[in-house]
Amino acid sequence: MTDATFEDGREAPLNLGALDADDLKVVASLVQDAIFPTTEMTWQPAHHRFALLLNRFRWEDKGTAERRGREFERVQSVLVFDSVLSVASQGIDRGDKDTILSLLDVEFMPTDDGAGQVLLTLAGDGAIRLNVEALDVTLKDVTRPYRAPSGKAPQHPD
Template sequence: MSRKDASFEDGRESALNLGALDVEDLKVVSALAQDAVFTGNDMTWQPRKRRFALLLNRMRWEDAGAARHGPERVQSVLNFDQVLAVASQGVSRGDADEVLSLLSVEFEAGSEGAGHVILTLAGDGAIRLSVEALEVTLKDVTRPYAAPSKKMPRHPD
């Protein structure tokens, strides 16, 4: 009998590909992206396409097998469409050495579906996207890998 290592497919856990068009959907995306890490090089703003995207290394909070194989991360793209402007505080764009940690993604409604998406970062950093409408996707783009810390992030109550 030959022995074969388990594969990603054996876990019956598929890669995420989620969309958010309203505040309730965005809460789910925010929870799944919490504690994702990225650098200034992992941010892309395409004004002509009205798109802002982050390449994240996110915790697999949805992973039901974490007790079996330990905490995992996966690279994901967090994409925002209908973006009119981007502003940031405490963020060095293009800095490959500074690791940023995403705490939450929230929407502040304006008029007629427009508003601001606020990405709150650890250490008092933030990114504010002025959007014509809320249109967000979170898509896993690699296979999961063992979290380098071998621990799940914890937040004090």
């Protein structure tokens, strides 16, 4: 008899929260290289909420896929920021409904009172800045994983 491995565990959809900068680093690593059309960004000022419906590369599964010789996967996920006071963007043409954006990083720059700014860095010099009253982020998978259309893991030049 051998010990159980991580790969033997039950796979379940992600449902994570981030309430501080360290938590957000975990979420940021999981949404790196997520893609989404401009039409899947929603700002709800009355609810102080900004949300994205992402097609997220499953970084948490990459090693298992490589070891088992199976295809890489993506999954649709909702990334929600609550306690948002305002939203600003640059390098994004919201009028072009066919534009697909690629999320590279998510960072939190706190101020003294726990408020701060969340910066979502996009490929191609685009960015979204959220002014937040407090850091309150949720990442939740909402579909079953599917084969990554490219069949490859995203790569970044050194």
